[in-house]
Amino acid sequence: MGYYLPLTHPLLETVDVSITLSGLRILNEVSIGVPRGSVTGLIGPNGAGKTTVFNVISGFLKPDEGQVRVEGRRIRHVTPHRLTRLGISRTLQGVGLFPSLTSLENVMLGASDQLRSGVVADALAMPWTDARQRRVRDRAVEVMTEMSVLDVADRRPGELPYPIQKRVALARALVSDPKILLLDEPAGGISAGDMADLGALIKSWAPERTVLLVEHHMELVMDVCDLIWVLDAGSVISAGTPEHVRSDPAVLAAYLGEDAH
Numbered sequence: 001m002g003y004y005l006p007l008t009h010p011l012l013e014t015v016d017v018s019i020t021l022s023g024l025r026i027l028n029e030v031s032i033g034v035p036r037g038s039v040t041g042l043i044g045p046n047g048a049g050k051t052t053v054f055n056v057i058s059g060f061l062k063p064d065e066g067q068v069r070v071e072g073r074r075i076r077h078v079t080p081h082r083l084t085r086l087g088i089s090r091t092l093q094g095v096g097l098f099p100s101l102t103s104l105e106n107v108m109l110g111a112s113d114q115l116r117s118g119v120v121a122d123a124l125a126m127p128w129t130d131a132r133q134r135r136v137r138d139r140a141v142e143v144m145t146e147m148s149v150l151d152v153a154d155r156r157p158g159e160l161p162y163p164i165q166k167r168v169a170l171a172r173a174l175v176s177d178p179k180i181l182l183l184d185e186p187a188g189g190i191s192a193g194d195m196a197d198l199g200a201l202i203k204s205w206a207p208e209r210t211v212l213l214v215e216h217h218m219e220l221v222m223d224v225c226d227l228i229w230v231l232d233a234g235s236v237i238s239a240g241t242p243e244h245v246r247s248d249p250a251v252l253a254a255y256l257g258e259d260a261h
């Protein structure tokens, strides 16, 4: 049983989630909550299990024990379709765009139920009506404008600088107009200037969008998060305000020897 911080009516929560992969206990009774309208951080050293928590929430992995709840209701048998319906969207660690598609096509796929199956052919063979296609395209143009990437709409991800690819990936996550955004290391590989812009952007989404942010860059996490959960070796070891976790000896110990930026 790890550290727990009780919250009233979190929008999203994991309750005692445990998972074993390849014989290794990767998550150990992880209970974290995300208050509605908050930017909540999930931090911890490399290999702590942060991406695995996202994979459990988004149904990529089924926990051995425990539950994921949205608005207090258990969600199970999560399909990509169901996730979109629940208003949850995620970005993948790295970029995760389809290399053979243009930026616009990649962003449009964010509206597709098949996207997360990872099968491009399925996604492209979507039974879209012309009207739906137009609607999705208009919405894609809107979020690409918001992310300042409309000018690269016709380019493929591989032709674009890394920070621009990351913005296209964010646009893809936003196209379905999610109420909950799971961001997995959005600042990975970008410059300090881009990071400041990203921080401002994330803050601007609240409180309409609730954000769960996995991030290695402490500066960004401390700047944008209202609440932070700290994971180490698959267990929650601390939670609270940025000020609290920053000075928690358990957190400092977990990060010893880590380049936490």
Ligand SMILES: Nc1ncnc2c1ncn2[C@@H]1O[C@H](COP(=O)(O)OP(=O)(O)O)[C@@H](O)[C@H]1O
Binding pocket: 021, 022, 024, 026, 044, 045, 046, 047, 048, 049, 050, 051, 052, 053
């Ligand atoms: N499918 C898997 N099979 C076995 N081990 C895995 C699998 N996925 C992740 N792991 C291991 O689980 C641990 C946590 O991984 P991850 O959630 O990616 O950590 P983080 O995102 O915090 O860096 C790591 O030790 C990783 O090697």
Ligand SMILES: [Mg+2]
Binding pocket: 050, 051, 052, 093
């Ligand atoms: Mg990770």
